Amino acid sequence: MPKILIVGGGYAGFYTAWKLEKWLRSGEAEVTVVDPLPYMTYQPFLPEVAAGSIEPRHAVVGIRRHLKKTRVIAGKVTGVNHDAKTATITPAAGEAWEESYDQIVITAGAVSRTFPIPGVADEAIGLKTIEEATAIRDRVLTNFDKAALLPPGPERDRLLTVVVVGGGFAGIEVFAELRSFVSALVETYPEIEFEDTHFHLIEAMGRIMPEVSLPTSLWVIKNLAERGAQIHLDTQLKSAVGGVIELSTGESFESDLIIWTAGVMATPDIKHYGLPLEERGRLRVRADLRVEGDDGIVEGAWGAGDVSAVPDLTGGGVGGYCVPNAQHAVRQGKLLAKNIVADLRGEGVKDYFHKNMGAVAGLGLGIGVFQSGKLAIKGLPAWFAHRGYHGLAMPSWERKFRVIWGWVNNFFLGRDNVSLEARVHPRAEFEKFAARPRPAAPAVEVPAAPASAPEPSPALVGAPASAPAPEAAVDGESSAPAAKAPRATKARTPKAAPAAE
CATH class of the missing domain: 3.50.50.60 (FAD/NAD(P)-binding domain)
Known part of the structure; x- marks a missing residue:
């Protein structure tokens, strides 16, 4: 076969x-x-996973569950x-x-795909895997918990600043979804005002989202600006060492969350x-x-x-x-x-031909864009088109149902806003309090008795015959020098001899 x-x-x-x-x-x-990996990741859902709109496990498809006749290694x-x-x-x-x-x-x-920009390899995170999307969500929530306890200042601003590098579909979607997520989070943190949060997207080209028309991309920029998010066009990231963002325009600020989406x-x-x-x-x-x-x-x-x-x-x-x-x-x-x-079967093969019917993007709850030829739809209708298209494109009805049911739950119950960042080191709490065996006491080496009695040391002359027996030193009741003295006295004075006054 x-x-x-x-x-x-x-x-x-x-x-x-x-x-x-x-x-x-x-x-x-x-x-x-x-x-x-034992699963396929539906990557168009990663921005919504990062924003807490989709449960991470629902955005992946188990290979073994759905490939029942295939050998999986x-x-x-x-x-x-x-x-x-x-x-x-x-x-x-x-x-x-x-x-x-x-x-x-x-x-x-x-x-x-990254470039040798100082600090990017050490500070940034991508958006290609479900693990990265989940980590982004947890970082946002954890930083809010930290910032809520800090007074206004540089450290607080660093925790509440999100930077996205790359203005393609993936970059714009995660940027807009996180802006929507953070705007909702502010309502549950009375210590943090909307103006305390800062969003920056860095794009080296003169426009964003080349898949849509220029007027549509300009509408997206305007919409995000109205929501408190800034897009830097014709701008390059020069350095991100230590979380300090340095741009080709001369601007500089700090961020604790740098998301890299500038190509694959x-x-x-x-x-x-x-x-x-x-x-x-x-x-x-x-x-x-x-x-x-x-x-x-x-x-x-x-x-x-x-x-x-x-x-x-x-x-x-x-x-x-x-x-x-x-x-x-x-x-x-x-x-x-x-x-x-x-x-x-010895039959002819066919060429791949697919004409793009349009592009659709979600920009946060209730906001989206759809472009097909010269037709552009913006706002709530485009958001429904985005969710409808990707909800149906998700492989298998089992996965479709999980995703759509999650959206329905979020509509009535709201998004979860609990960080599970501790999952990265799940044994930390257990190790902290786990009982461990006490270290064994170091063994005291007892030297063997000499074959013939040596001449007594001047320091031992006159030592009383009633000094403790050597066994006391072995049991650890006396110090090492005290253990040696009775041994020398015993070799010098026979047991039957009367004790010297």
Whole structure:
């Protein structure tokens, strides 16, 4: 039976395996997914997770729960020898091994792309994983608890200042969602005024959200300004050392929360796979999602998602390629499954073609924007469109129900505002009070008795014969020098001899 190995369980990898389970006949092929994480993250929901509008576990899809016919391996593919059709798999526990395959699907995803700006690697946090979104939410809440006990001053301002670097969709959405979240938090902290909170977004280009029209992006800037959030256009981050933000405009301020959303890049692991890459480090694939080298198609190798440079046949992509987003990755995964099945059956494969129907973004509770061609919708209707689209796009009805039910609960009950930052070190409280065994007392080494009695030391001459027995020193009742004196006296004076006066 042919073996299909899928590297990565993100959007493209998960949907490829999910649809292969549906379209493959029984016994037609064996499918294996390798990913170090046991879930797929629905990344469009990360801004709402950071703002407490969605429960973190509801924004992820359990791989094992939904891929019932697929073999799932918790590990990483650390090397590929496509000539031998083998991949090196390093599991989460245990020794690495060589896995054979007939078809390999590279959907390893992307990571945050950063630049060597001083302080960014030490101070900033990305927004690519569910763990990062949860940490952002907890940091905001923990900082509010700290700031509520401090008098006005630099430290208080630092705790209440949020900085986002990058004005794309991800940056604007998390920026606006957090602004909405913090505005609601102020109502429960009488010690903190709305004017005490500060929001800064830094964008190197002259505009934000290139996916929407310029008038729509200007409306977003105006809306955020009215809500107390400042956007710095044509501005670069020069340094973030110690949380001190230094901008190319000369401005400087401090922040305890710096969120980096200024782009993504293909996962560096792909460099070890020995497959053809383009100049930006992405997998070279054709429009039908087959890997292509200098000599033509690489048989048995496929790619999709953020890790691959997929040609955009609509002509709307940046540089002629599909932009790395969830909308493309999901559709590419579905087509990839169809093409693999067609290839196994000797049928023709199809090219990927998807014309973007529009863009929608949530900007906090009750506020959103929608752009489709020249049509632009703003405010509450666009917010409903945002939630409706992503609520339906979430994989599986089980996940859809959890997310939508959470939104309904928040409408009536409000968002939770409790930080669980202590979860990062869950054993700290236990270790603090845990009883530990007392350290053993150091053993006192007793020297062996000499074979013949030595000459008495002048210090021992005249010592009374009734001095304590050596056993007392062994029991620790007397000091070491006192233990030596009776030993020397006993060797000099026989037990039967009368005591000297």
